[in-house]
Every structure is written in structure tokens, then in C-alpha cells.
Amino acid sequence: MTEEKFIHDSKTVLKFIQCYCDNEHFKIKKSKDCINLNYNDKDLNEKIEYELCEKCEETLNYSYVKLQECPHDEKPSCRKCPRPCYDKREWKLLAKIMRYSGLRFGILKIRKKLFGRFEKSA
Numbered sequence: 079m080t081e082e083k084f085i086h087d088s089k090t091v092l093k094f095i096q097c098y099c100d101n102e103h104f105k106i107k108k109s110k111d112c113i114n115l116n117y118n119d120k121d122l123n124e125k126i127e128y129e130l131c132e133k134c135e136e137t138l139n140y141s142y143v144k145l146q147e148c149p150h151d152e153k154p155s156c157r158k159c160p161r162p163c164y165d166k167r168e169w170k171l172l173a174k175i176m177r178y179s180g181l182r183f184g185i186l187k188i189r190k191k192l193f194g195r196f197e198k199s200a
């Protein structure tokens with residue numbers, strides 16, 4: 079995949095995991111850290127910063143490594159991949175996180191739309 083795609087996908091996966099961790103693990107101690115994005119041994123001069131619990135940090139690191147190792151030139155969405163590289167446990171967990179956060183982002187979008195409409199009519 080292209081470097082742009084790699085950066086985009088890394089940021090996307092972080093966004094979803096961060097949303098999940100913020101909402102579901104707010105009682106768990108989190109640590110701040112960042113990943114300097116690296117692809118095909120090339121430093122991309124991009125970093126992603128996060129504040130996650132230990133478990134979610136592991137999930138993020140796992141996804142990041144898998145993304146780095148993705149063999150597809152045209153990376154399909156992981157859901158449609160003919161050869162998923164995640165092991166079952168991690169796959170289930172990430173699917174859950176994506177669903178959870180996807181739903182939340184969807185709700186936020188709708189709320190914004192509605193709120194915008196109310197403002198206009200007021």
C-alpha cells in the first residue's frame with residue numbers, strides 16, 4: 079500500500095481504539111505515548127499520539143504491526159480481506175472496537191446534524 083494509505087489507516091485504527099478506551103475504560107489507568115510511524119523501514123515523519131490503558135495499547139500495537147506487514151498492494155478493508163492476518167481472538171476484539179466506535183461516531187454525526195438544524199430554526 080502507499081505511505082499515505084498506511085498513515086491514514088494507522089490514524090484511523092488509533093481513532094477507533096482511543097474512542098473505545100475513553101468510553102469503556104475510563105476507570106482504568108492510562109498512559110500517554112506515541113508511535114513514530116515507520117513503513118518498509120522508512121521513517122515517515124508522522125507520529126500518532128495516544129492515551130490508552132495497557133490492554134488497548136497492546137491492541138493498538140498489534141494492529142499497527144499487522145498493518146506494517148500487510149502484503150496487499152491495494153489494501154482491502156480488513157473485513158473483506160481474503161486472507162485475514164489477525165488471529166481469532168484479536169480479530170474478535172478489534173471487530174468489537176470498530177463496531178462500538180463506528181456506532182458512536184455515527185451518533186455524533188447525526189447529533190451534529192440535528193443540532194445544526196435546531197440552531198438554524200432558532
Ligand SMILES: [Zn+2]
Pocket residue numbers: 098099100103106130131132133134135
Ligand atoms: Zn482501554
